[in-house]
Amino acid sequence: MPISETWLLPDGVADVLPEQAQVIETLRRSALDFLASRGYQLVYTPFIEYIESLSSLSESNQDLDLATFKVIDQLTGRLLGVRADMTPQVARIDAHVHPVEGVARYCYAGTVLHTKPQGFNTTRAPLQLGAELFGSDSIDADVEMIDVMLSLIETANLVEGVHLDLGHVGLFRSLVKHADLNKTTERQLSDLYQRKALPELAEFTQKLKFGSDFYALGRYASDLAALQRNLSAEILQDEAFKQAFDALTTTQAEIQARWPKLHIGIDVVELRSYHYHTGLMYAVYAPNRAAPLAQGGRYDGIGEHFGRARPATGFSCDLYALSAGQFQAIKTVIAPKGTNTTLLAAIAQVRNNGLSVIQLLGEDDLTSVPNATHQLVNVAGEWKVKQI
Incomplete structure (x- = not known):
């Protein structure tokens, strides 16, 4: 493409043309209608805020902080952030703006900027849609959220062939705490798990306290039964580890009961956003797509x-991405x-039937x-729609 054409938009930013925009807008509307039917209330959040308001996650998630555009407010001289994720904004609403008692459910849809x-091959300006549930630490809340996520994917006619990945950061986190590892070792282990580097993991864990357990966590990350057989009795009796393990197995069983044909995979060392998440993690993948449809x-x-x-x-x-x-x-x-009168009535009827009607102007003809x-x-006094 000539340089004269590429300078118009920065890399990672693109126009959405009518044929795809129609699909996206239809999906957005149906998704929000579905979420409303499940009790999730729609909120709109500002595109830009003081950086302090967006830092509730960035303090524990450097990835989000690095993804956030920062600019100076010309009115106050304070630092502003362009939202890179709407979750911190919805958390602010729940905590400070609309602090309801009990469980609160919110949904949202809007453009974010990275x-x-x-x-790989993603936009820097996603149209983010999501749902958040505040006020419940029950496994039932996680099961509901996963069920809502899968049902939303179903509204996009994408359930066929998709699979769900489940994980729980509590397994690794409790093991780290039990072994009293320092932050450096924790980061090194996390990196090995993320890279699925089993030979390196085997060598690295030889000198660690509970090293065989750390190795088993990576070696049997996708097989809970095998993992349980290969962990030490001391770790299996650790209360935090037991809670995380039970939460994962319970969630898997309950989702499988609701979605019997769904393939559910387990990965207990999928530690994306490890310092942000505190428990269960879930993502839906489709065949031939590297990035998750939802997570x-x-x-x-x-x-x-x-x-x-x-x-x-x-x-x-x-x-x-979903569309x-x-x-x-x-x-x-x-x-x-x-x-x-009959022409205007016919135009109104066609529009009521869901079609777009443009009435010619001035000296226009079909080529305009x-x-x-x-x-x-007009066919024999009756207005009819004919293909051109």
């Missing part, structure tokens, strides 16, 4: 930054000029509307 693409997890205490720490779980997805490759042919009907697919013609 300093760099967050994955989320538990992040208890998120509202502490705003003076009200609450249990929380939620998920989000990028509607652009990737889908296009919708747009039917456009051209109507002739005129104010004849190049995207027209049909025309309204």
Whole structure:
């Protein structure tokens, strides 16, 4: 592409043309309607805020902090952040703006902005849609959220062939605490787990306290039964480890009961956003797609930054990614000029039937509307829609 054409938009930012925009907007509306039917209340959040308001997550998640564009407010001289994720904003609403008692459910949809693409072949300006549940630390809340996420994917007609990945940061976290590891060793282990580097992990864990348990966690990360057989009795009796293990097995069983045909995978060392999540983590993947269709997890205490720490779980997805490759042919009907009563009534009826109708202007003819697919013609005194 010539340089004269590429300078118009920065890398990772693109226009959405009518055929795909129609698909995305239809999906957005149906998704929000579905979430409303499940009791999730819609909120709108500002595109830009003081950086302090967006730092409730960035303090524990450097990835989010690095993804946030920062600018100086010309009115106050204070530092502003362009939202890179809407979860901190919804947490602020729950904790400070709309502090309801009991369980609160919110949903949202809007554009966020990233300093760099967050994955292979992704946009820097995703259209993020998600749901958050505050005020319950029950496994039932996580099961509900996963069920809502899967049902939302179903509204996009993408359930066929998808699989769910489940993990729980509490297993690794409790083992680290039990072994009293320092932060450096913890980070090194996390990196080995993320890279699935079993030979390196075997060598690294030889000198660690409970090293065989750390190795077993990586070696049997996707097989809970084998993992349980290969862990030491001391670790299996650790209360925090037991709670995390039971939460994972219970969630897997309950989701499988609700979605019997769904393939559920386990990965106890999938530690993305490890310092952000506090419990269960989940993601939905589709065949031939590297990035998840939707992902989320538990992040208890998120509202502490705003003076009200609450249990929380939620998920989000990028509607652009969710609708990737889908296009919708747009039917456009051209109507002739005129104010004849029967003509105007026919135009109104066609519009009521869900089609777009453009009435010609001035000396226009059919060639003036190049995207027209049909025309309204008078056949023996009756107006009918005919394909062009």
